[in-house]
Amino acid sequence: LKENNARHLWHPMAHPADSLAHPPEIIVGGEGVSITDVDGRTVVDGVGGLWNVNLGYSCQPVKDAISEQLDRLPYYSIFRGTTNDLVIELSYMLREFFAPDGLSRAFFTSGGSDGVEIALRLARQYHKVRGEAGRVKFLSLKKGYHGTHTLGASVNGNPNFRTQYEPLMPGCHHIPSPYTYRNPFGETDPEKLAQLCLAALEDEIKFQDSSTIAAMIMEPVLGAGGVIPPHESFMPGVREICSKHGILLIADEVITAYGRTGAWSGSRRFGVQPDMAVTAKAITNGYFPFGAVMISDAISEVFENDTSGKATIGSGYTYSGHPVGAAAAIACLKETERLNVKDNAAKRGEQLHAGLKQLGETYDLIGDVRGGYGLMCALELVSDRDTKAPIDKASISTVQKTAYDAGAMVRVSGNNIILSPPLILSEDDVNTILTALDKGLGAV
Numbered sequence: 001l002k003e004n005n006a007r008h009l010w011h012p013m014a015h016p017a018d019s020l021a022h023p024p025e026i027i028v029g030g031e032g033v034s035i036t037d038v039d040g041r042t043v044v045d046g047v048g049g050l051w052n053v054n055l056g057y058s059c060q061p062v063k064d065a066i067s068e069q070l071d072r073l074p075y076y077s078i079f080r081g082t083t084n085d086l087v088i089e090l091s092y093m094l095r096e097f098f099a100p101d102g103l104s105r106a107f108f109t110s111g112g113s114d115g116v117e118i119a120l121r122l123a124r125q126y127h128k129v130r131g132e133a134g135r136v137k138f139l140s141l142k143k144g145y146h147g148t149h150t151l152g153a154s155v156n157g158n159p160n161f162r163t164q165y166e167p168l169m170p171g172c173h174h175i176p177s178p179y180t181y182r183n184p185f186g187e188t189d190p191e192k193l194a195q196l197c198l199a200a201l202e203d204e205i206k207f208q209d210s211s212t213i214a215a216m217i218m219e220p221v222l223g224a225g226g227v228i229p230p231h232e233s234f235m236p237g238v239r240e241i242c243s244k245h246g247i248l249l250i251a252d253e254v255i256t257a258y259g260r261t262g263a264w265s266g267s268r269r270f271g272v273q274p275d276m277a278v279t280a281k282a283i284t285n286g287y288f289p290f291g292a293v294m295i296s297d298a299i300s301e302v303f304e305n306d307t308s309g310k311a312t313i314g315s316g317y318t319y320s321g322h323p324v325g326a327a328a329a330i331a332c333l334k335e336t337e338r339l340n341v342k343d344n345a346a347k348r349g350e351q352l353h354a355g356l357k358q359l360g361e362t363y364d365l366i367g368d369v370r371g372g373y374g375l376m377c378a379l380e381l382v383s384d385r386d387t388k389a390p391i392d393k394a395s396i397s398t399v400q401k402t403a404y405d406a407g408a409m410v411r412v413s414g415n416n417i418i419l420s421p422p423l424i425l426s427e428d429d430v431n432t433i434l435t436a437l438d439k440g441l442g443a444v
């Protein structure tokens, strides 16, 4: 297996040479909150798959739902008016998580990148239907990540996910993120920084001319960019500015939904109702590739009332609303509610964040400790606290590898160690992650 991994797999998000050096090599099993590799080592999954295995690896109700659905109807998706029974039930359930009173329609996709693509397209189409065809540009945050497709890559803030593929979509502009550790204003106070970023957003809108902008897309809490927890006032401020200028607000909730931030959605965590919300990942807990875009009633009405034909949807996927995915999602959401994972995420998130802060007092190579919104935490590693020079790749790899050998899988993203464990983990599991990280950091 190891030889064929090296020879035949093209690893996403990695240099072909680097990817082979990273642990863990090959995962062959998963149970509860732990994963087991091909060498028989079992570790706590501090990454929760890829921020998606919220309920752990042995969720019996989901397995049962998938197997029953496979027997009953293995395929019939949503296309040109035809659908299956399950997605109708699911769309109703999803409202409860995102906005019980306002995001009533769901457009189903096969994952997060697909959802981002659909949301951005719908935003442009919405303005066209309303006779504002000049609204074509998109705004996003410099630390934002919105997937792999061409529109998503165009709004991705991190140049590492963009520049290889340029020229991408013109008219995508990136706003400073509320990132206290590094920002162009030299501001460390989260509230003041939020205000400065909001002012930068206003400036960009003015510079671009609001009548040319279709939508702003943002993660309520930035994830892949290094877990950047914003001040509480940031997302409501963005909402207010977007509404003032007729710009749609798309919440990319691919990571932040279903309890991850200690609330049922990231937007709800901040008391914001977006115009659209993109969801994927934990919607099926990893059991099936699946996603959705939740769409506001106001947008739906504009499309419904169109008589020009401009509102006909020209996008859809073969697997939009796959019945097995929908069955998995319904079972997942029921379990998510039954176990009330958002409360455990909040409690364990506090414990994890506090433990990471303690590590921050011990190790000089920790430049910044981030958390505070459920089970999304990060350590930013530097080689020098004064200059904030990022730690080198080999050293952060040693932290990860040693932590893995000591019992916990953690994720490396640039010079950050990212933690997003399953939301069902226990106090002991958090301690295992912290002890493993302590050993990893100690090794450097």
Ligand code: PMP
Pocket: 111, 112, 113, 114, 116, 145, 146, 147, 148, 219, 223, 224, 252, 253, 254, 255, 280, 281
């Ligand atoms: N948006 C965000 C915020 C994400 O974190 C991701 C995946 N990490 C995506 C979109 C893309 O989702 P997918 O990998 O399911 O296409």
